[in-house]
Every structure is written in structure tokens, then in C-alpha cells.
Amino acid sequence: MGRRSANIRPDGNAGPRVLEGARVLVTRSPDRAGELVSALRGTGAEPLLLPLIDFEHASDQHSLDVAFDALGAGAYSWLVVSSVTTVQVLEAKAAERGAALSAWLPGSLQVAAVGPATRRVLEALDIAVDLAPAGQKSAAGLLDIWPRSRASVLLPQADIADPRLRRGLEARGASVQAVTAYRTVDYPADPRRGLSRPAGPRQQEHDAPVLTPAEAKAGLDAGTLHAVVAASPSAVRRVHSELSPLGECRLVAIGRSTAAEARSLGLPVDAVAEEPTVSGLVAAVIAALDPGQPTPHPVHPQTVKDQT
Structure with a gap:
């Protein structure tokens, strides 16, 4: 052509x-x-x-379960979600516990989303998004607007996720628990x-x-x-x-x-x-x-x- x-x-x-x-x-x-x-x-x-590419359950389900239970118990002040597939995994974890994801998340929790698709899916599940980049809709864009604090953050990600988001959050004072939510496969x-x-x-x-x-x-x-x-x-x-x-x-x-x-x-x-x-x-x-x-x-x- x-x-x-x-x-x-x-x-x-x-x-x-x-x-x-x-x-x-x-x-x-x-x-x-x-x-x-x-x-x-x-x-x-x-x-x-x-x-x-396709997605499979994480090999280490124990670590994911421990982090998810801690999330529901209020152990984190922030949940950072970087993909729709992560939302999919979290929704399934809540369902395993007989709850909707929106009901599982504590009311005090703040939620950050990377990308408009992730935000849209979270909001469709009645989960309010407190922070999302308006300019560069990427991990770098989120880091640009991240508030410097000693926040405790849960960061569920793919097994091949770029470590720069975690490092950037830590550089801004956050205590980050990164956990593998799913595997990316052929x-x-x-x-x-x-x-x-x-x-x-x-x-x-x-x-x-x-x-x-x-x-x-x-x-x-x-x-x-x-x-x-x-x-x-x-x-x-x-x-x-x-x-x-x-x-x-x-x-x-x-x-x-x-x-x-x-x-x-x-x-x-x-x-x-x-x-x-x-x-x-x-x-x-x-x-x-x-x-x-x-x-x-x-x-x-x-x-x-x-x-x-």
C-alpha cells in the first residue's frame, strides 16, 4: 500500500x-x-x-494471598494498580473470599491508577481512583504527581514489570510491597x-x-x-x-x-x-x-x- x-x-x-x-x-x-x-x-x-501474549496465575500464590489479606486488613495506605489485568486478579481474589473488590478495600485506602483503561475498569467496579496522571498516562506520569510521604504502598504487578515504578515510589519516600500478581506468557x-x-x-x-x-x-x-x-x-x-x-x-x-x-x-x-x-x-x-x-x-x- x-x-x-x-x-x-x-x-x-x-x-x-x-x-x-x-x-x-x-x-x-x-x-x-x-x-x-x-x-x-x-x-x-x-x-x-x-x-x-496471554496471562497466567502467579506461581507464588501464597505471597499474593498474604498481601491481599493485609490489604483488606488496612495494612497499606495506598494501592497502586498499573494494568487492567491486575484488577482482574484482585477481583478474583476478592471473589475467592466471598466479597466484591470494592467491599474488600478499606475505606481509608487510597487508590492510584496507571493508564485510563485501568482507571475506567476500577471505577466500573465502584472503586474510586484518588490519583491518576492527567498528562503522560504512564508510570512516569504517576511518579510526576506522586505525593512525597512515608506512605505504605501495595504494588501488585506482572512478573516482568519494569522496576522503575517501584524504585520511583521508594525514592519519593514510600514503603513499597511489590508482589507478583500474574505471569505474562506467550x-x-x-x-x-x-x-x-x-x-x-x-x-x-x-x-x-x-x-x-x-x-x-x-x-x-x-x-x-x-x-x-x-x-x-x-x-x-x-x-x-x-x-x-x-x-x-x-x-x-x-x-x-x-x-x-x-x-x-x-x-x-x-x-x-x-x-x-x-x-x-x-x-x-x-x-x-x-x-x-x-x-x-x-x-x-x-x-x-x-x-x-
Whole structure:
């Protein structure tokens, strides 16, 4: 396809079929891709799914259980949640104890969320979010606004989580208990250890084709895939190992950490979403396929669920 002539209206918004004919590879699992698939189709694109990562229960359930029980008993002043998958794990832990997560959390607890998707899912579970970055919606953005204090913090994370969030909180005076909430694995997860459905509102159903890495690589080699959306640093590592070189296919990253990981692996990044939302990703795909045009303003409010 090469560079496309995007249909951008004078007000800067994308026309309804601005990606007509573009085949866009989305590296998300089917249960997490519905809103993005629908939004891409609304622009005329043909979305295809390439699930690359999945999630399993943490190997050390004892440590997670001890931390979760301490959370319910009021041992922490802050809970820092960095992904929707973490919310999913915490919701399941509360259910094991016969409670809703909102009822399990003490009223004195303050909750911080990294990313708009995490905040949206917490609020859908009736959990108030006390602190979330308004500018850079990332761990770095949260650290920028974190109050310096001797707060006691529970930080449940993926097994491969970047340690900079924990270190940054500690540098600001917090006493941080980091615990592994889940493992990030190649897709698909072992059915015996995989997590249940994502937390929060269910994703809408869709019928986008699901490709294997071999099928996606064949499409890249044939020049029939025009953009690939990497939704996490771990996904971009799989893109590098399974699909590179990408040829003329444009790589779109969901955020700065994903883009940085891609560049460290030698993958050129054609566009980075200004926000980790459906509209941000669609705008980035348009910018990647037509870099000569101004980036359109986001037009879809849905938020992409965070992945590690």
C-alpha cells in the first residue's frame, strides 16, 4: 500500500473511510480487541488479530494471598494498580473470599491508577481512583504527581514489570510491597493456569480473523499487511522475534515504553499513540500510513485495556 492519501477534513478530524483498504494487524487477544476492531472498521480498514501474549496465575500464590489479606486488613495506605489485568486478579481474589473488590478495600485506602483503561475498569467496579496522571498516562506520569510521604504502598504487578515504578515510589519516600500478581506468557496461556475473563465491562463481540504468527509473517512477506499495532513491550518483543523484518509494514506503538522497546530491538517505529486509547491508536495508524498528513483528533472515546 505504501503511503496513503488520508481523507482529513479541514477541522483536522479523520473522514469516515480514511483507512479504506488498509489491512491492520492488531497484536491483541480476541477478548481484548473488540473496541479497536470496531473503530478500525469504521475508518474502512480491515483489522486482523495476532494474539501474542496471554496471562497466567502467579506461581507464588501464597505471597499474593498474604498481601491481599493485609490489604483488606488496612495494612497499606495506598494501592497502586498499573494494568487492567491486575484488577482482574484482585477481583478474583476478592471473589475467592466471598466479597466484591470494592467491599474488600478499606475505606481509608487510597487508590492510584496507571493508564485510563485501568482507571475506567476500577471505577466500573465502584472503586474510586484518588490519583491518576492527567498528562503522560504512564508510570512516569504517576511518579510526576506522586505525593512525597512515608506512605505504605501495595504494588501488585506482572512478573516482568519494569522496576522503575517501584524504585520511583521508594525514592519519593514510600514503603513499597511489590508482589507478583500474574505471569505474562506467550499466547495462548495454559488452560489450567490461565486467568478468567478480563475485569470490568465485557468487550463487544467481533469476527475479525485471527492469524497465527506464520500466517502473519506470510502476509508481511507478501506485502499484504500495511500496519501492525503493538500493544505492549512484551508484544513488541514477540513481533521482533516472530515477524521481523517488517518490510513496508508500518509499526504503531501504544505508548512510549512500547516504542522504546521496539527501537532497542532495531524495529523502526512509524507512529506512537498520544494516548493509550482506541482513538489514540486509530489516529496513530492514520499518521503511520500517511505521514504527510496532520494527525487527526481522536474521535472514539473508548479506552484500550493495558497490557504488559
